Amino acid sequence: MVDFHLDVAEAAPNDERSKRRVTSGARRSSWVTPSRLLGLLIGAGFAGPAGFVVWRTVRLGGDLANVAKEVPGPLWRTVQLSVLVSVSAAIVGTALAWLVTRTDLRGQRFWRIALVLPLVLPSFVGAAAFIAGLAPNGIIHDALSAIGITPPRRFRGLGAAWLVLTAFTYPYVYLPVAARLIALRSSLEESARLLGLSSTATFFHVTLPQLRPAVFGGSLLVFLYTLSEFGAVQLLGFDTLTRVIFATRQTNRALSFASATVVLILALAVVALERTQRGSSRPDDRSTAAVRRSRLGWRQTPALAGCSLVLLVGLVIPIASLATWAQRGIAGGRVSINDLMQPAISTATVAVIAAVLAVAVVMPIAIATTRRPHRSSDIAAVSVIVGFAIPGLVIALALAVFTLNTPVLKGLYQTSALLIIAYVIHFGSQALASTESAVRAIPHALRESSRLLESNPIRRFFQVDFALMRPGLVAGGGLVMLSTLKELPATLLLSPIGFSTLTTEIWSSYEEGFYAETGAASLVLVAVSATLTWFLVLRRSEVVRG
């Protein structure tokens, strides 16, 4: 904790000057200040697994001819899928966020909460639920047949992977965009309407440009998620680069690590592109004036239908499908919910710790990138973000190798502490964007006046800054928590012996073909995730109250 106090103490008095420096000589200023060193140190921690991948690739001496033969096909499919999913998630997430914050959509409170929930399902479970639902006797199959549509015989390939991943990842865009819309005054939009622009034109010409950083940040997360996704694409038979990483991890380690390096390069390129393209955003300016909401009029019905469709695909269908599995087993007396209590508690505990820790760790970087931009803070931020593109298995191996070969750290191997570190490295990027906008949300004037009232920077940080940042921090921590709840490969490898989470239970049941147990454990995971999300995130964030 001492770390970011230092940073705040150092950053605060220089605030106004630093704003000027951004435009003048920021890039030339010194790298050796406590806050920059701290940022770089944190960034180095996050970059560890990436360094491991590159080091292994070099050491194993990837056979370039082999890489040139095996990688291009899967690479092209990876790019196709990642681009498609992030574009569609951006559209769906932004449209939904606008509907629930800026219009008179009916049942707004319900939609605001429900539309977050598709994030709670591990995507391999979602994919499995779809595959089963489309089978004869499956719920989608029967529903389609009942209304006279011939259900598709196969649910595979690019289209299937695109649909499933979009349905489960759009909340990465929806959440930050909704938060941003709530924080933005609607006065510009009102002026636009008064000047005669239609509500559609107002959205595209006035609202959307202000949302750009939020939309880009969220879409970037979706892109990186798709890049490192393995379970769902494998089930849906779409052959991407992660498949090469996994299929050759034992038989051709050089190719496996070379493929991971390719994923890494792709991620770096996209992260760099996003950072140059997202543009700057003006600070939030909350006003007490009521937000003017567009009247949907005749569009009320199609809007409601759209929200329902998204929720149907992302939540209702998979859950109903899982429920039919679970119900068969519970009716047969083979599934006991009690057995799932222990995993449920340990899952929730590590997820909450990982979320708090992730927010705390990325905080100094968020403060640096927003208040005192410098190349060092950009480097640190990029390291944090790239952690999300590296498959969990690789992060786990990197941490295992690191602790096993560092005498003082050996004691950490296979402890929950190391597991939590892995989660923080893997998912820190999800906290970063929200934390950055939370820092940005503090009006300069307020920070000035607080300085007069409270001279102790640490106390000032907690009493003023923290209070104002809370909604953003809670949203960022919430994303980390949800991702941790459903993480599998790193959990399997790094967890202490005898430690199981709901996701490892789901996986082991599914792997062995026990669908009833898979269904029951998945439903418990959804229930735990939804409960935690409600009590820890939504209730405290403005997405609900706004």
Next chain:
Amino acid sequence: MFRPQRCVRVAATLAAISLIAASCGGDDAGITLYSGRGEKLIQPIIDEFEEASGISVEVKFGKSADLALLIDEEGEAGEIAADVFLSQSPGSMGFLEERSRLGVVPDSTLALVPDNVRDDGGSWVGFSGRQRVLVYNTDAVDPADLPSSIFDMTNPQWKGRVGVAPANGSFQDFVTAMRATQGDTNTLEWLKALDANDPVLYANNNSIVAAVGRGEVDTGLVNHYYNYRALAENPDQPSANHVFAADDPGAVLIITGAAILADADDVEPAAQLIDFLLGSSGQQYFATKTFEYPLAIGESPANNVPPINFSSDVSNAGGIAFEDLAGGLEATRALIAESGLES
């Protein structure tokens, strides 16, 4: 009101507790097992062993291949945490053997099984077996039409009617076995013919059996027990297993093996654990709960599973030393890729 300081303190305390709890679990008299076989299919028998022997067993579950990678990294650092490794895939066992991470299983334990289901050098011993079969939809296929050799599944009659999981470990193990008995050239030819016959590709055995059960595809190449388990779950599913002729590569037996790791601290209790898995209660557990083939001499499979005589019925029953095959699994994978089946 929400107090950040308190929050931080609570989080720090929780972290400290979990750290302590984790480090307390450490070294008592027990042994450590890394199991590539899922908890539901092995933990009950481990519990029985603990009760019978008084030896405590700590188990880490995971995918065989991932655990093998982890053991290899532990070995690289001179810190192998596991005493015993159970592998669902001969490939992972071969990988560790090649990397010199395996110790030796005592002769008395090796003697419990026929010599074609254990490693010649004694570095691993099989404790249960999965046979490769053809699962078929009984509404769509007349059993009389089913061939006795997997080589006939590439005939035009089966065009578009065979489900395959080419990226799945057990399919690759089966192809490796085919290379051992038929040679690379014949194997590649068969893979190409299969690919040309418009097979339906799936992610794993489970998906194939489910797809066959619901009539999405007529037949599929899988391990034998998936269908028995699917039937236990839904007895009305119209699916059955067809076993190819005993000497056919399509009927190969894939072995789940146990090994004691190099520089294991507790060789004696580790061997006791493996002996228990090969004892009557262990073997009957696998026979009746997972519908696999018990491998210990004198044990028989579950009622509805057709018995195998290891010395005569399955000529290539697990007796293939995967690690001796030139190139091992990597060469198999390359062959599958070359045939065009995988993409």
